[in-house]
Amino acid sequence: MNETPNLIYIKELAAGSEAFEQKLIGIVKREFPDEKDEFLKNYTSKAYTKAAENVHKLKHKIGMFGFEEGYQTAIDFEEELKSSNTSLYSKFILILESIEHFLKTL
Amino acid sequence: MNCIIIDDEETARMIIQQLCSQVDELNVIEDFPNAIQAIKFLNKEEVDLIFLDIHMPDFTGFDFIDTLKNPPKIILTTSDKNFALEAFEYECIVDYLVKPITLPRFLKAIQKAESATTVTTTEASAETSTELPSNTSSSEENELYINIDRRLIKINIPTINLIEAKGDYVLIKTEKQNYTVHSTLKKVEEKLPTDLFLKVHRSYIINIKKIIDIEDNSVLIAKDVIPVSRSNRPELMKRLNML
Numbered sequence: 001m002n003e004t005p006n007l008i009y010i011k012e013l014a015a016g017s018e019a020f021e022q023k024l025i026g027i028v029k030r031e032f033p034d035e036k037d038e039f040l041k042n043y044t045s046k047a048y049t050k051a052a053e054n055v056h057k058l059k060h061k062i063g064m065f066g067f068e069e070g071y072q073t074a075i076d077f078e079e080e081l082k083s084s085n086t087s088l089y090s091k092f093i094l095i096l097e098s099i100e101h102f103l104k105t106l
Numbered sequence: 107m108n109c110i111i112i113d114d115e116e117t118a119r120m121i122i123q124q125l126c127s128q129v130d131e132l133n134v135i136e137d138f139p140n141a142i143q144a145i146k147f148l149n150k151e152e153v154d155l156i157f158l159d160i161h162m163p164d165f166t167g168f169d170f171i172d173t174l175k176n177p178p179k180i181i182l183t184t185s186d187k188n189f190a191l192e193a194f195e196y197e198c199i200v201d202y203l204v205k206p207i208t209l210p211r212f213l214k215a216i217q218k219a220e221s222a223t224t225v226t227t228t229e230a231s232a233e234t235s236t237e238l239p240s241n242t243s244s245s246e247e248n249e250l251y252i253n254i255d256r257r258l259i260k261i262n263i264p265t266i267n268l269i270e271a272k273g274d275y276v277l278i279k280t281e282k283q284n285y286t287v288h289s290t291l292k293k294v295e296e297k298l299p300t301d302l303f304l305k306v307h308r309s310y311i312i313n314i315k316k317i318i319d320i321e322d323n324s325v326l327i328a329k330d331v332i333p334v335s336r337s338n339r340p341e342l343m344k345r346l347n348m349l
Binding site for chain 1: 115116117118120121124125128161163185186205206208209
């Protein structure tokens with residue numbers, strides 16, 4: 001995976017408002033671990049339809065942090081999961097871990 | 107326009123709030139994490155516009171719309187392009203935004219909502235003719251279809267140099283060809299991305315990426331010298347990347 005997370009989108013959205021930026025990052029820091037945990041729970045219990053819904057939700061945050069290839073991976077993985085195919089799991093989990101580490105630096 | 111936001115993701119609600127805060131005409135009354143709470147609210151209050159997430163647990167955005175007797179204008183927000191076709195079965199849906207939503211795309215959606223409101227209030231639906239069919243999904247943002255002699259011709263939007271009003275017609279000048287279409291400058295403007303195009307005069311919209319040079323009250327685009335009105339000049343200057 002060559003992509004790394006960035007704050008370009010969030011900063012553009014904030015239009016200079018540090019308060020907005022911090023508040024939004026705070027919400028993401030709170031939501032993201034829960035969404036990841038729910039995905040892992042459903043994935044490990046082979047509840048792939050529910051896991052696909054979790055991927056759908058996570059897709060937004062993947063896009064927010066500037067992942068382009070990663071966003072496409074999430075789209076493909078969501079579709080795969082709907083037919084119980086899991087070949088993109090490792091690729092997808094790397095994206096989530098990358099965001100997780102990035103959030104810890106903010 | 108009074109509006110509400112319905113999305114189960116708090117991040118998404120906050121982003122839409124922030125985008126709305128950048129448009130004077132929008133007043134966000136409430137936001138809701140689910141459709142049920144929104145339905146209760148709408149039983150008591152009226153709104154002009156709803157930002158609605160389609161993909162919510164238990165009660166989808168389409169389920170929600172089906173509960174409304176007289177739905178207001180709705181802009182769908184989602185991370186899924188697959189719902190686009192279903193969306194166009196609903197007259198109340200004016201646009202479809204794919205997350206993460208950018209400001210230019212958001213502004214375009216608001217323009218569509220505003221023009222849809224105008225059409226309703228003036229009962230001028232006949233005026234919304236199909237000379238310039240709208241772009242129907244985010245994947246087609248770079249395309250504009252024009253109706254010439256009953257043929258729909260696709261124009262790649264970034265290749266447009268300028269558009270000039272000519273009475274009941276507009277002249278669309280692209281890099282390679284010119285087209286005369288029965289339409290108004292206002293209608294054309296609504297179909298173009300706001301980050302790329304700017305109305306610099308009551309009769310001209312220009313592609314700001316195509317500017318060769320600027321003199322006091324005019325810009326040069328290809329071989330055309332286009333007048334810039336005094337009131338539009340500050341916005342033009344603001345858009346330029348100047349040293």
